[in-house]
Amino acid sequence: MNVKISSILFFLSGFSILGNVLAQENIKLNQETRVLSPEVGADNRVTFRVFAPHAKQVQVVGNWMERVGPIGGKQFMVKDGKYWSYTSEALPSDLFLYNIDIDGAIVNDPLNVYQIRDVSNTFNYFLTGGEQAQRYQVQDVPHGSMTRRWYNSPTLKMDRRITIYTPPGYEESKQRYPVLYLLHGMGGDEEAWPSLGRVSQILDNLLAEGKIKPMIVVMPNGHVSNAAAPGESSKGQYPIAFATPDVGTGKMEESFKDVLAFVEKNYRVKKEKASRAIAGLSMGGSHTLFISSYLANTFDYVGLFSAAFRMSQDASSPVFANFDQNLLKQRKQGYKLYWIGMGKDDFLYKTAEQYRKKLDAIDMKYTYRESAGGHTWANWRLYLTEFLPQLF
Template sequence: MLKKSIFLFFLLGSLFAQSAHSQENINLEGTKSLRSPQVHADNTVTFQVFAPQAKTAYIVGNWMEREASGKAGKQAMQKDGSYWKYTSPPLASDLFLYSVELDGVTVNDPLNVYQVRDVANIFNYFVTEGPQADLYQVQDVPHGSLSKRWYASPTLNMERRLTIYTPPGYEREKKSYPVLYLLHGMGGDEEAWPTLGRVAQILDNLIAKGTVKPMIVVMPNGHVANSAAPGESSKGQYAIQFFTPDVGTGKMEESFKDVIAFVESNYRAKKEKKARAIAGLSMGGAHTLFTSSYMPDTFDYVGLFSAAFRMNDKAKSPVFDDFENNLIKQRDHGLKLYWIGMGKDDFLYKTGEEYRKKLDGIDMKYVYRESEGGHTWANWRLYLTEFLPQLFK
């Protein structure tokens, strides 16, 4: 027995030593003292890459000017021995995406473990300093919960997945809460707002400040051709499509009653118009304006963030057939807030302008917010932080 114990001791010691050695080898040679990126007090950001054999190195960031081709701008890194370095100019208070280009090959920053998916691409991200960016960080405040739930959609004859945020204390409380239905853009899914949109961080922080009422936030998958985000359904690891066959067909809007029914049957959600809000970005903005008019006495708060309009003029759906009259019914039922946000450089700027003329033509009251920039998550996160404090007053 003693011999077996001694043998087991040495065996475990050997395995531990191998494990520790293996773990040590995860660090790339020469990078142990490097940190990238480093956000400085003035919001300049320094990037460092250990690439002694590389001939060229660039930082490709979404804060850089866009080229005429639409490809993200890039800035050359300077070689310093075995390292490549680049320091940005002072950046805004925000969350930023970037990647590294080495000898023409785009890769992720090997020193930055923080990554996020945007449609079919994976980017590194970092958050700068300042009041706006602070809302996107996890702060020492009470936290809500994010859950992935499957629900039955009788309209679509399928099981579908959505993400739900419940506010701090929901599990302990017995009271009911108002609900915001928050919709993503084309190419997105039920994981877009929680990751790129920083929904949980924003809600936690604004609720803690007392500027936003505790609420449930529901983030469904707006592509009814898919039941869930890539890799999260029985379709497996399929190729991610930006423009799925369901875009602009009206099927998402027709089936939205199934989302509401699931939420109000499974959560302590208030079941009245004054306690429901709906908002969305781009394609989700189109879903928002058509859904809210198709269900004209359902939502008291509507938010359009860089909203699209008709995305398939040939589609036949009751959602579109009588849209103008539905919009008038929505106006007549009354709303507490119809909020529109658009960037000055957004490619949908003219679309938004035409839609506002339509609203003006029927004397539909709305609040218009025009910001700098274009069709970006920087604007959509900003709009969310401005829209939320106006809800459920």
């Protein structure tokens, strides 16, 4: 019996050693024959490569291309031996998303480990060179902390997760900081601004350049029927919905006082109106304009990034039912900045135009920034870099 056991153990240990050797050989082989994708050139032309020897057709699907579907435009790759390749035109300075289409199957680039989730889709990403993209890179500068916290919402009768950025040195200092409340769009969650919006990179880099004041940035989950981002709550790994039943009910706006209460109890923040800002994109822009008017004497700085001005609204909610009166109160109470950003090709352009006319009619002052492009993270990251230096 002992002889048999010894033989088995010897066989297994030998197999294990062989497996390790093979793994090491594979690593060495991959290093020697490594193919890069994507490869960003000095002129911001980007080359993509895919190993697909048996594929009949391979395409790059990128968000910088003219959109022909829900994902983006497509460009055919050219086969050379076992690999397919495509080189883009020179791209602007920014962060870009893409997938690979292999014979109709949309997949992530096997050669690119860097991925981002946007609602229910995952994309590879890359950054080009240039000043704007440098804002989104991790630079050799002092870094703030990005933490996920749970807070209790008495209004919603549930615990919810929130993401909070604190500036470099917060843990060691005793000073109090101003706060920006930053809200995501429909389908997003408390992970959207940190990942797609590059919040910590933007804040760290602008702080190091001396272009903004140190601040805390609070990023809640705007879909109040979810406690947290997908897979991060007891709800489990559920199918991700773009629009949840709470959209347009006013529940996010009505419960926002719970977010304020948690932050002001648990963080060293300045609690006066002059030290509070709120901004949001798309649905979060709608949340921002209604929250800032509903809590009319709370925020001195308001930012509407491609805001959805006409969400479906529950007329029974005081957030919507009394909006005109609340807006007049907000104007009367005064504020330092009411900032509106909108892309020329945004599908919400006309509603934004109508909302500005509404503000003009009551002589409510605002700053308007019109950019190229549409309803995109490229614009929302840009707006954040321009909005932050105007705060506090």
